[in-house]
Amino acid sequence: MAKTNPGRFFEDYTIGQVIRHAVPRTVSGGERALYHALYPARHAIYSSDEFAQVCGLPASPIDDLAAFHIVFGKSVPDISLNAVANLGYAEARWLRPVYSGDTLRAQSEVIGLKQNSSGKTGVVYVRTTGFNQHDLPVMEFVRWVMVRKRDETAPAPADTVPHTAASVAASDLVIPAGLDFTQYDFTLAGEPHRWGDYEIGEQIDHVDGVTIEEAEHMMATRLWQNTSKTHFDATPRADGKRLIYGGHVISMARALSFNGLANAQMIAAINAGSHANPCFAGDTVRAWSEVLDRADTSAPGVGALRLRLVATKGGAPFDLRGADGKHLPHVLLDLDYWVLMPK
Template sequence: MSKTNPGHFFEDFTVGQVIEHATPRTITEGDRAVYGAIYPTRFAIPSSAQFAASVGLDPHPVEDLVAFHVAFGKTVPDISLNAVANLGYAELRFHQPVVPGDTLSTSSEVIGLKQNSNGRTGVVHVRSTATNQRGEVALDWVRWVMVHKRDQQAPAPETVLPEVAPVVDPGSLVLPAGLDFTDYDTTAAGEPHRYDDYAVGEKIDHVDGVTLSEAEHMMATRLWQNTAKVHFNTEARPDGRRLVYGGHVISMARALSFNGLANAQLVAAINAGSHVAPAFAGDTVYAWSEVLDKALLDDHGLEAPGVGALRLRLVATKGRDETMTLRGEDGKYADGVLLDLDLWVLVPR
């Protein structure tokens, strides 16, 4: 009997199945340093312990997406080792900041299954939860992924499609304990723009671009202990190319958004996300954002001194799109769009 893990294929999943993922992962200052070396991030809270303390966050948290990548990476060997593609996200909420010394463990529940018409693959929906060493929820989210079947003759399961909220309600956002933007220092943060300076419908071209490199995207993916074959093994895809982990594009776009959204200090939730097209080493990634909505959190019953929330569409493109066009006249995504991410961020009022 083989002792190696071949990963789950589509017919191995059942609705209601709960998977406890190995292995717990302790966050260190090394994660902060390597993240900053790979992505051009400059947000003041994860960059400066002094700034973080000045807005009520002490000890000093790492980037929100560090926690996401680590938690997501835990799920890969069991959920998406045999994936064709990660298709989307919903209802992702950050419940509390993650700090060096926190140990994250992740579990997933299968909440939906649908075999594709080709009979060779199917889509698996899971709800994943990452908890810290105290058993507290750090973040949770829904994602759906297309997975190969081991045996094309295996019978299709009953189709179950879960209902997910299109948007996380602002009143259900979880704010970090003690967060207070009342005395927020815009000079230290890098831009003067506050909540009232942004208008619904406004688009922001983040201008800067970064060319993806083979070494960096694989190093980042290994940092999160993401074992998906397509990111490392040129024999895993018919075209012989290593696919860039979609989360790498998310973090790159988030870092690039600093130029124009420097005060979007914390990601509170990801409402939805779609990896529209694959990215490969040599592609140059740019980003733009659209303001979809705004929320005064105290109007929603949340204690949030000096804090407002912006709902943003963050779009990553291959090559710069100065027109900031998401879809063509046919309703399909425009050429060059890599990522379409809908998120809530916290900004000073």
């Protein structure tokens, strides 16, 4: 009797199926240190307990994207082990910070299925929720992934494509309990720019770049216990390349955005996101942002800023789509998200 797990294929999913993912993960300070080693991450609230405490938190949380990667990684063996590509995100909300000592687990519900016209693959839509050791949700997100079929002749399920909101409403953002930016130290944070200094439509070139290394992206993907074969095994791809984990690109772009958005301290939501083109080792990632919206919050001194974060591997800043409306070939990531920053 076979003991190994080949992973689920497209025909193994059904609408409404709830999958509890294996291997809970207790978070330690090592997560923060490795995250900051892998990316040029410098946001102060994730770097200093004292800075976080002045901002009303009990200690410095781990980076929101580190928590996202851990929860995402839990889902990979059940959702995307046989994926061709992770296609997009929607309705992602951070519900409470994650601190050193917390233990995270995850579960996903299948909310959509659609076979592709080739009959070789299909798109699986899931809503994934991460929980801490108190069974309290720390985040939730919808993602959709293209998954291979085990048997191309297997009958296709009826198409079910879930409706997702175009954005998370500002009123639905969850502000961490106690967050207070009235005593915020802009000098220690690294830049003087407040929430009110950013205008809707403003574009920011983050100017810096980082060349992706094979070893670093595989170390990051192992850190999040992401077992997707396409990130480690070069043999299934015709070009013989390992595909860089999309979350690695998100974290790199977010870290690069510090130059110009150093006070965009906490991520509250991801409205939409797409990995527009594949990223491979040797690509140099750069980033630019566009301010999409602003909203007040009920927390003292805290404003919400909606941003588009674009990661590229060349091309001119602020070039996003061609005349056909499609992302240009140099665009790696197009991410629409909310951040919390001092007013």
